[in-house]
Amino acid sequence: MIQFREVLKFYRPKGRVKIVLNHVSMVFENGYSYGLFGVNGAGKSTLLRLAAGTELPNSGHVLRTSRVSWPLGFTGGFHPLMTGRDNLKFVARAYGADLRYVSNFVEDFSELGDYLDTPVETYSTGMQMRLAYALSMAIEFECYLVDETIAVGDARFQKRCEDAFAERRKNADLIMASHSAETIRQYCDRAAVVVDGNLLMFNAVDDAIEVYNRLNR
Numbered sequence: 001m002i003q004f005r006e007v008l009k010f011y012r013p014k015g016r017v018k019i020v021l022n023h024v025s026m027v028f029e030n031g032y033s034y035g036l037f038g039v040n041g042a043g044k045s046t047l048l049r050l051a052a053g054t055e056l057p058n059s060g061h062v063l064r065t066s067r068v069s070w071p072l073g074f075t076g077g078f079h080p081l082m083t084g085r086d087n088l089k090f091v092a093r094a095y096g097a098d099l100r101y102v103s104n105f106v107e108d109f110s111e112l113g114d115y116l117d118t119p120v121e122t123y124s125t126g127m128q129m130r131l132a133y134a135l136s137m138a139i140e141f142e143c144y145l146v147d148e149t150i151a152v153g154d155a156r157f158q159k160r161c162e163d164a165f166a167e168r169r170k171n172a173d174l175i176m177a178s179h180s181a182e183t184i185r186q187y188c189d190r191a192a193v194v195v196d197g198n199l200l201m202f203n204a205v206d207d208a209i210e211v212y213n214r215l216n217r
Contacts, residue, residue, distance in 0.1 A: 022197030035184030038194035080121035
């Protein structure tokens with residue numbers, strides 16, 4: 001379960017306050033997968049980062065009773081001066097995962113070769129995403145967070161990502177942000193719309209799609 005309690009999140013772009021989530025209270029229950037709709041800048045990605053704990057609210061609390069992933073492909077948690085292998089070791093220890101298994105899995109899945117032992121700051125964006133995706137598949141989570149895409153890289157590597165993700169999904173929930181109604185229908189049981197600092201939750205995905213489409217006419 002992931003619970004938002006009176007969560008306030010705002011930024012100050014160019015000195016102006018932009019409220020993204022305005023004292024939002026919501027529960028993402030175990031056993032369900034949720035889709036998130038919203039226009040660009042509405043706060044979908046911010047909500048995922050708050051759920052993951054990679055960002056903190058300005059006030060309020062986010063409570064987790066499940067092991068929650070970072071958003072798939074998210075590379076912001078890597079230390080650029082550390083090697084890919086040292087980064088994965090740090091993450092594995094933080095999550096209490098088997099270090100040897102995680103290292104072997106990431107080495108095989110990411111296909112980074114010798115680059116795994118070079119600093120992350122030397123990686124291309126695609127290489128960082130491969131490392132992040134491989135690491136998120138190496139550690140089993142009870143809830144996976146997805147921001148728009150479930151796969152990275154070229155067509156062959158995307159197929160590997162999709163197969164690995166399908167295997168993990170057999171025993172895990174999902175919170176997915178997407179503009180695609182068909183993608184949300186495919187993966188999610190419930191859906192929410194992020195609009196004007198609020199989170200409107202619907203038990204039926206089609207109800208959320210209808211509201212989202214109405215807001216975007």
